Amino acid sequence: MDEPSFLEKASSNIGMSLGATLVAASASTYLAPFFPVLMGAFANGRYQKRVQKALNEINERLNENEDAVRNISDNQFKLVGEIISTTIHTTNEEKIEILQNAVINSISFTDIEEHEASLLSRALRDVTVREYHFLNDNIQFKEISVFDPPIDDHQLRDKQVVYLPASDESQLLNGLVNLGLIHRGHSGFGGGDFHYSYTKIGRELVNICQ
Known part of the structure; x- marks a missing residue:
């Protein structure tokens, strides 16, 4: 043997x-x-x-x-x-x-x-399973935006996705911010508008779970 x-x-x-x-x-x-x-x-x-x-x-x-x-x-x-x-x-x-x-x-x-x-x-x-899947599905985007109120005729930038303020996706983003996996900043379109980007740890978490 x-x-x-x-x-x-x-x-x-x-x-x-x-x-x-x-x-x-x-x-x-x-x-x-x-x-x-x-x-x-x-x-x-x-x-x-x-x-x-x-x-x-x-x-x-x-x-x-x-x-x-x-x-x-x-x-x-x-x-x-x-x-x-x-x-x-x-x-x-x-x-x-x-x-x-x-x-x-x-x-x-x-x-x-x-x-x-x-x-x-x-x-x-x-992290919840739903939060993880959202994180994994959106990693392809360089910018994740939330508009309040939504701008119907807004032209999306390259690799940008937009979610409504009252959407489930917006709530998921808030949870991911609290976990330190997503960074939130002002989008530049107005007071209540935000854009989100992945933190280093957020990207590492996606990579480690593949």
Whole structure:
């Protein structure tokens, strides 16, 4: 038989119960305010199975990138650990998939600084699936504008998109501003008009979740 790899040796100490162990360890914290009633809820069982599956998949994908994982920096290690911690406390299956990709792609972020790692991990923890998709779908635009009142005959600039002030998109933009993923500034068209652009962390979040 082939000699076990570095990560296979490490994984053998955890075994196939990796996900179950971590989920069980976090469950008391996750449901502490309601213990013990919600511990027996069907939703809790679905949550634990979902997260256990995700963590086992992350472990397998990390094994496939053994050389890169072996040489990750302290800041990458911090980022990966915090994303996994967020995964353990996530109930939404699509958000879990986004976080799985972020864990694996973090391995290639070799020049990330500690401050960036903290900002990214915090944003990944708090961003909703809908906010992430909006961020991903609009990254092609250099300028995202909100007009109040809307200007019907306004000619869009190259790579500009315009949303109405009362639209869902406008609300999503406000949420992304609060997360530090979008920057808001005056558009130059009047008092209530704004334009939005991606921050460095906003672009990095999109890249890391691909």
